[in-house]
Amino acid sequence: MLRCARNDDVAQMDKITTLAQYMPASAAPIIAKWIDYFQCEFKISKNRSTKLGDYRHPFKDKGHKISINNDLNPYAFLVTTVHEFAHLLTWNDHKNKAKPHGIEWKQNFKRMMKPFFDLAVFPPEIQQTILNYLDNPAASSCTDLSLARALKSYDLRKHTTRIEELPSNAVFTLKDGRKFKKGERMRKRYRCLCLDNGNIYLFNPLAEVLLETGS
Structure with missing residues (x-):
């Protein structure tokens, strides 16, 4: 489990090193900064067949919580992570007044994807599929099948x-x-x-x- 640890360079490097085991290495410093900035508890979870990731908003004395499945390929892990952070930002901005995958969430998801597009983290076909999804108002969430298939094409598991x-x-x-x-x-x-x-x-x-x- 990764927690915010401001002003601790060693802890921050450890966090980046851990994240780089699950996502493209160039993306790890950005996600580590988000964890600290949003005071978020970030957990790398065992496989869950019903979901790839999860966001829980603050409740009572508990802060933001995000969990991501540990068996995703690096691109799927990163997209799922950004997906959940977009939920976090949407909750900060609108609380429960915005739909889970409504226009507010889509705008935040697009904004939070931009740094990774600028770094050319994703293969061209995945980036284009993400852009197509974001430009398609009929798509309800990041579980869009075209995007899911593009991400799964990079899974190491075969013959499933x-x-x-x-x-x-x-x-x-x-x-x-x-x-x-x-x-x-x-x-x-x-x-x-x-x-x-x-x-x-x-x-x-x-x-x-x-x-x-x-x-």
């Missing part, structure tokens, strides 16, 4: 199965061993029945799963 590739009613498992049956698509996510507890879960079409033998 995505939920969108499975036939209807196929049975699949997650890494934690839970078993599901694929259901219908509801707008941008698939309704899937957990065969272990009978609950319904919504999955991103690009979620990577293990197909059950004989399904």
